[in-house]
Amino acid sequence: MDPVSPRGALPSVRGARAVAQAVVLCAGAAPFAAGVSIAVMVLMGIVPVGVAWSTKLVLDGLGGGSPAQARLGIVGLVAMGVATALVSHVRRYFEQELTRRVTLRTQVDLFTAVSAYDGLEEIEDSRFHDKLTIAREASRFAPIQIMSSLLSLAASAITLVGFGYTLLRLNGWLAALVLLSALPTFYAQLRLTRRRTEMIVRTTPHWRRQAFYSDLLLDPRAAKEVRLFGLGSFFRARMVREIRAGQADERTQDRYAFRVDLALSTLTSVVAGAALIYFVNRIAAGHGTAGDLVILIAALASVQASLIAVVMDVATMGQLAMSFGHYLDVTRVNRATPKQYRVAALPPLAAGIEFRDVWFRYAPTHDWILRGVNLEIPRGSSVALVGGNGAGKSTIVKLLCGFYPVSRGTIRWDGIDISDIPPAELRQRIRATFQDFMTYEFSAADNLAVGDIAAGGERRSLEAAAAWAGMADTLAALPKGYDTLLSRTFSDGTDLTTDGAEVGVLLSGGQWQRLALARAVLRRSVDLLILDEPSSGLDVRAEHEIHRRLVDLRQGRTSLLISHRLNTVRDADIIVVLESGVVVERGDHDGLMAADGTYAAMFRLQAAGFAETAPAGADMP
Numbered sequence: 001m002d003p004v005s006p007r008g009a010l011p012s013v014r015g016a017r018a019v020a021q022a023v024v025l026c027a028g029a030a031p032f033a034a035g036v037s038i039a040v041m042v043l044m045g046i047v048p049v050g051v052a053w054s055t056k057l058v059l060d061g062l063g064g065g066s067p068a069q070a071r072l073g074i075v076g077l078v079a080m081g082v083a084t085a086l087v088s089h090v091r092r093y094f095e096q097e098l099t100r101r102v103t104l105r106t107q108v109d110l111f112t113a114v115s116a117y118d119g120l121e122e123i124e125d126s127r128f129h130d131k132l133t134i135a136r137e138a139s140r141f142a143p144i145q146i147m148s149s150l151l152s153l154a155a156s157a158i159t160l161v162g163f164g165y166t167l168l169r170l171n172g173w174l175a176a177l178v179l180l181s182a183l184p185t186f187y188a189q190l191r192l193t194r195r196r197t198e199m200i201v202r203t204t205p206h207w208r209r210q211a212f213y214s215d216l217l218l219d220p221r222a223a224k225e226v227r228l229f230g231l232g233s234f235f236r237a238r239m240v241r242e243i244r245a246g247q248a249d250e251r252t253q254d255r256y257a258f259r260v261d262l263a264l265s266t267l268t269s270v271v272a273g274a275a276l277i278y279f280v281n282r283i284a285a286g287h288g289t290a291g292d293l294v295i296l297i298a299a300l301a302s303v304q305a306s307l308i309a310v311v312m313d314v315a316t317m318g319q320l321a322m323s324f325g326h327y328l329d330v331t332r333v334n335r336a337t338p339k340q341y342r343v344a345a346l347p348p349l350a351a352g353i354e355f356r357d358v359w360f361r362y363a364p365t366h367d368w369i370l371r372g373v374n375l376e377i378p379r380g381s382s383v384a385l386v387g388g389n390g391a392g393k394s395t396i397v398k399l400l401c402g403f404y405p406v407s408r409g410t411i412r413w414d415g416i417d418i419s420d421i422p423p424a425e426l427r428q429r430i431r432a433t434f435q436d437f438m439t440y441e442f443s444a445a446d447n448l449a450v451g452d453i454a455a456g457g458e459r460r461s462l463e464a465a466a467a468w469a470g471m472a473d474t475l476a477a478l479p480k481g482y483d484t485l486l487s488r489t490f491s492d493g494t495d496l497t498t499d500g501a502e503v504g505v506l507l508s509g510g511q512w513q514r515l516a517l518a519r520a521v522l523r524r525s526v527d528l529l530i531l532d533e534p535s536s537g538l539d540v541r542a543e544h545e546i547h548r549r550l551v552d553l554r555q556g557r558t559s560l561l562i563s564h565r566l567n568t569v570r571d572a573d574i575i576v577v578l579e580s581g582v583v584v585e586r587g588d589h590d591g592l593m594a595a596d597g598t599y600a601a602m603f604r605l606q607a608a609g610f611a612e613t614a615p616a617g618a619d620m621p
């Protein structure tokens, strides 16, 4: 995807296409409301011209002794007044309806598109987030504002044509002068739009960081550290710094726009004043009527106002088209280039999974994380992966799930390169508990059900999974059992007891981990079970119990277990030791202990931790 670029703000084919797509979107989402808006626009364009001509009729009728003409003018004025009064209400109602329907449509389209990104690359790319921020903002207001700018442009154009013709009839030179005086405004507004667009792109990272700091100050998960470490004023200062930086850029832009607008308004007023003096002198010399003067004043003001409105609407649309272009980019990308996979459906795992000379780094500028990893996970075997922090163990899990493409080498599923398999098909075959598992602010039942969303939260399966993870009693004892909301910051609207106390609860770290485990084992019919540090937060008894159950569960299943607690991996069929992205040892526990290498050293060091005296050199820093 293109990086965020302001080019789209310039009047261009791309900009015109974005405007057209915004109109199509509005018309498609709410055809009736869009139709009413167009009718209102036509009326709004006609009204000022009608008012001026009706006024002329009244004045000339009264002055020229023609009461019938004056009456006609009054009828016209009353009709225009009634239309203006009614139209504003009709307009407001249908604009709001249009906004609601368009917002719904754009939110669905945007989040459908974002969910269609299969991997994690975009979601970890700051430039993508900058673009997404503009796209999200645009999805809420741009189509409607483009539509209303377009309608306002059309209304101004109707007024302009009406009064332009009037002015032309009164004096051709005058009409030309007024039109020419709008050219500098037109040019200046286009330049202003480009600068404003560049400013939006420049300031977006500041607004994103500002939101990050403000969210941090409100996030219950951060609240403990924020308070204990006294981080409140530190984060607030950083938030203010971002606001100041963004506002400084905006201020520079506003000052520039202020100077330009001031100069242009002066020019417009001078032209209008000169035209007025000239025309009053002509009427004084007997060329024209008082009605002509009224219509000239109205025409001058309206033509100038309409010209400026046209210019401003074009400029606004240019800017909105740029923002909306980001929305279109985000929503189009997956539709434009749907990836073709060689394998449509994946049969159940028959032989096993194999990493062949896999190299991986998270970005071309980063260091290699995996350096030529060869790893086999035969079907039905339990494989354990051990190694120091940052060795690349979780990275292997992420590659197995197809979250990133490998940089070199292949990962084969029964001999099929997993990049040839649709990610959703592959992930159907895998269940995993991640080291950084999610804690959803849902009910306990929903927290479990997300592990197998297709099963629709069938309660007996949820209870069985919870019982497997040793959570049955804990969940049953919650104020509303499995329906208890596991959050203190949200309310499901029904979680109030009669005395008004909220019953949403929080689980402990180990209880959350058991819930995550239950979620992973909810669907038994998977080909590969991945457990990344499944017992790191469990107490000794719970760890022992869960370990025993995991051993049973892994019997005859294909599984990959990552753990720093080496007592939990000793039963694995194959233990693989990873060091700085390289497989340095493999074998079963006895074999590796006999080989007396890295694994044996780690195992002995850990076992020594349980001895009465710590080994020399094992002190904390």
Ligand SMILES: Nc1ncnc2c1ncn2[C@@H]1O[C@H](COP(=O)(O)OP(=O)(O)OP(=O)(O)O)[C@@H](O)[C@H]1O
Residues within 6 Å of the ligand: 124, 362, 369, 387, 388, 389, 390, 391, 392, 393, 394, 395, 396, 435
């Ligand atoms: N999304 C990411 N983007 C960039 N670098 C990453 C990302 N995730 C991990 N890394 C880097 O990759 C390296 C390996 O991380 P990984 O999480 O695979 O290690 P690990 O062996 O699981 O470590 P631990 O035992 O601490 O969990 C680390 O140096 C880490 O900084």
